[in-house]
Amino acid sequence: MKLNEIRTRFAPSPTGYLHVGGLRTALYNYLYARQNNGKFILRIEDTDQNRKVDKAVENLIESLRWAGLEIDEGPGFGGAFGPYIQSERTELYRQHVTKLLEKGDAYRCFCTPERLAKVKEQNPNSGYDRHCRYLSDQEIKDKMDAGEAFVIRQKIPENGEIKLYDIVRGEVVFPFSEVDDQVLLKSDGFPTYHLANVIDDHYMQISHVIRGEEWLMSTPKHLLLYESFAWKAPKFAHLSLLLNSDKSKLSKRQGDVSVEDYRSKGYLKEALVNFLALLGWNPGTNEEIFSMDQLMKKFSLKKVSKSGSIFDTKKLDWMNGQYIRALSPEEFYALAIEYFPKETPWSETDRMKMFSLYQQRISRLDEIPEKVAIFTHEFPPMDNDTVRAIDVNVLTVLKVLRDLLVKEADFDQKIFVEKIQEVQKITGIKGKELWTAVRIGVAGQIHGAEINIIAEILGQQACLKRIEKVLHDFAGNN
């Protein structure tokens, strides 16, 4: 490893899926590392044995991979500072806790969960009462001999304050009186986040800790730990949170939060990444469409904003539409086909034509099924506006069109348009009225893509059948 190499890490706990806020944090870490020719590390923080979820790590990695974040070191990715899963590093944590104990910066706490609950009940507005902090050596020995379970707590100084220089927030001062004696090692032998993240960040030589704002308040504990071990602390950058439209922390209750959700709804990874990058960061110019490469060049921690951002799906939709329209027909086909019925009589050429009709008309891939419904149904259902639009002129147009069409030997969009022009001459009906009638007959809708192309894809027989049906269903009513 080079001296002064920039090393960032994304350190999620494996709770089952990757949260979009997590993706943004990961992205900022990734961009910062990449633009400095540094390394991006994935570390799994699974020290809570009660919250283990099957396949969670696999899902996390798959979502990161999908989004285009390349992991340099991590579980399954190699690296010289492994293992990258905290539950496999417990021995290391225990050794360091011993050092803390010897140094007097930590102490054993024998308080039972029951006593802790009682203390909390009596004084709900303050933390642990430091009951075990001043136990004598003899008392400790007796309790240990008696086999009493214990945790290790961090000994926070009684007085004074600590300063944090945060890259996005500047200087933040915390009085020690507000920091409590956090548990560092749980009675099951696993470390808490506070201990593990400090030890790992040190040994993994992390240079910049870029994480969510929820960690800001516990940073004093971490800083103190670095001091206790006489380690150089990394630089910190605390990112504001992503919010629901009511400004509460973005949560599952109010919509989709996992990147899998957005992926399956038909958002392109480029759009999601671009959108997330701009949520809390901007390049200082008016541009807002950026590829991952451009983001790597332009991203700057100094331009990250301090306040929370509402995750506005309207703008995401717009941005996704921008990316969809920028795709080549082939690229769009490859993505769109995933949303097309698996069993289909349509040829690849026909599907290609269909998709080309809708590339300009959708902002999400999952709109495709409803758009192609006019092809996948033999007789597409009509909505009320369409039914209401059917009048005697519509029927006249369709009747004449049908009569012209049956006589044709060949059929394509050009011939179709010619027939419609003939219908205009014969009936005198023209413009919007003419074409709307044709739309109703062929697509069963008054709005939509180019009707001549729709007709060509459908073919002569299908068009005739549909026109026939409209005539049959509505002729008697007029």
Add this chain to the structure above:
RNA sequence: GGAGCAUUCGUCUAGUGGUUAGGACGCUGGCCUCUCACGCCGGUAACAGGGGUUCGACUCCCCUAUGCUCUACCA
């Protein structure tokens, strides 16, 4: 309750003592056009409130309000 952080159009944001407070999404008017959509042109809309400092505050300071975060043997 306490501590910390935050506060520019509805939303994402630019701004760093002197600007007609800019852009984007959304909404909206128009153009294009057989419709819808795309695209293009235009419009709408903001400095949380109150005190200072200053010749002059969106920009600096203080107070208040509001929101958020933390306050676990979860991360």
